[in-house]
Amino acid sequence: MNNTNKLHILIIGILVLTQSCKSLKNATNESKTAEITLYQNGNEKIIPKGTSSIAINKDQFSLRFYNKKYNSVTEKYYATQIGAFIDPNDLEKIKVGMKTQDLPCFELGSGMAPDTSGKYESLIFNNSGHHYLNYENSDSKRLNLLKTEKEYRKLEFEINRLYLNNKDVSMRETELSTFYLAILIDENLNGIIEKGELTKLTVDIK
Template sequence: MSNTNKLYVLIIGILVLTQSCRSLKNTTVESKSSEIILYQNGNEKIIPNGTKSIAINKDEFSLRFYNKKYNSETEKYYATQIGAFLELNDLEKIKVGMKTQDLPCFELGSGMAPDSSGKYESLIFNNSGHHYLNYENTDSKRLNLLGTEKEYRKLEFEIKRLYFDNKDIPMKEIELSAFYLAILIDENLNGIIDKDELTKLTVEIK
């Protein structure tokens, strides 16, 4: 084979390899499950990774996030699990690397039952339970569906009231200065809190 033909074959090989890598890159879906968004008074604000506290007004608000479709037929139980606490100490017990089964608030069976509407009508503070938030279809849902992005769905958990001390209190009447949230999205469904699956927040009420 002449040097010219060898060069031609080499160039073709490089082009094919480059195209293959580009195609592979295009088919990869970037995970969005660690992106948490605060929505209040018509404004949407992405909460940067690593954020430890956010501030809200005494108004209704929403938490928005991305997750894959909950599918009971294929046993792909993708859900967003949110624990709400009145004490910082309860939040600090939850750490990356732990098994959910070792945490009373996230262990199997600790998902709290929703209201008769099928959704949680209030944010419930419970050290031994969590809000089990999923969206399967229009008939089976605990969240609002805002849109889709490849295999992810943009979902919304509306919070209009807080429930604690056996009282259901509208946001406008809340006297708390702060509360604490643990937001867990077990994307690989392995029952372990892996890196980037847990968001812990102090929510300050202004």
């Protein structure tokens, strides 16, 4: 093998290694905010990517996910936005590639006000509003902080009650058998639903 061929092989090897490292880095970054877990009755289960439905017991549960710190000083408003629906058609309207401003449930100003505790005490079903979930510090929060990993925080949204048709009931008392969730984490804050930022779930209550 002459020196020219050796040089070509070396260059190709470097390019392949560089691309592999870049792909691994992108996969790692993507998996952090795309990872959503279900916590119920002391058990935590990762919701596999691409999953469209989950089953829960008729009891309180939590959704856990990663996001960056909400920072009102630097105007980095990192938040997890969750819409809850009874009609599957409302879920179907939300698609990757859309602008949040074109969706009544996610448009500017559609974040619903929390309870006096500063958190949402119930999961609210509203096809023209969403739960605006953020964590800035121990005094300004709508989520539980579970742990910090570099610039990311693992956060928890507890769901003990359901609010529907002006009635507030506990998970154990609900007559619902199915509802729908759209979970949006706009990591680059550009107002566009991009691949990896949206999780749509059908939730079956057993």
